[in-house]
Amino acid sequence: MILRTIFFSILFCCLAHLGFAQSASIDAFLTDKNIQTKQAYGLYYQLDKKGTGATPKKGDYVMLNFTAKLLDGTIFEESDPSDPFVFQLGYNQVIRGWDLGTTLFPVGSQGTLYIPSNMGYGKRGAGTIVPPNTDLIYDIEVVKILNKEEYNDYMLDLEKKEQIAYQKKIKEQFIIDKKRIQEYALNNKLKTKRTNSGLSYVITKKGKGDLAQPGDELQVAYEGFLTDGNPFEKTKAAPFTFTLGKGKVIDGWEEGLQFFNKGSEGILLVPSKLAYGPRPIYEKGVSVPANSVLIFKIKVLELKKG
Secondary structure (H helix, E strand, O other), rough: OOOOOOOOHHHHHHHHHOOOOOOOOHHHHHHHHOOOEEEOOEEEEEEEEEEOOOOOOOOEEEEEEEEEEEEOOEEEEEEEEOOOEEEEEEOOOOOOOHHHHHHHEEEEEEEEEOOOOHHHOOOOOOOOEEEOOOEEEEEEEEEEEEEEHHHHHHHHHHHHHHHHHHHHHHHHHHHHHHHHHHHHHHHHHOEEEOOOOOOEEEEEEEEEOOOOOOOOEEEEEEEEOOOOOOEEEEOOOEEEEEEEEOOOOOOHHHHHHHOEEOOEEEEEEEOOOOOOOOOOOEOOOOOOOOOOOOOOOOOEEEEEEO
């Protein structure tokens, strides 16, 4: 969704409200294209169709369709027509050009906002999508003003849709992960066992005593690899100590270590959903891309029953 940014000083904000902050870039663009516009709040706008509904005001939950472009016509963001964008007007949930410009479009209106960079993403830009000091064009259609109840229903429905989409991606990735694990095991001649969760493991050296259970304290030495063989983490001088079942390690470890006892060694082949999932990890010398299958070589040095 639209990033929340305000990148100009208090003084410039005042000038923008008075309509004195203009963009030479936009001026030249509009002149070159012979586009007739009106001005307000330091931005330009064009009403292609004026709606007959209420005019949005601060605090309203506004539903609209939009297409966001650079002056060269490059589209960098747009809403899905079947799923309009909703935000609360006047609370910095969108760029300032939107917060001000939307108040010029009654419900049912269609048109265009020409937003100078200081009312958009300013000197910082927006990552690799919008360069610094870039003027913007927004084609918008104001669909509806929602009341509080309608907004809450909308957000609940949106959350459900996002959860369904997320679970679908997880299932699709799981199929890919199982294939990766099978190929890794085959290439490395590992006779693994697989659990219902999708975790695969092999015990290469048997230990003594009871198997680990939740509540037990374990001391382990380990090495972590990606399926291409690149290492990403390992214990150094001191072993890693943790209590099983306390959520201190990834799910693949919580389940997999229950097949180990004191002195045992083995390998865990962990699908991404039992590791870090779609979240990449780049911290403290650890580099794990999103949706990575993880391979762990583990030695249980000590096991204290909980």
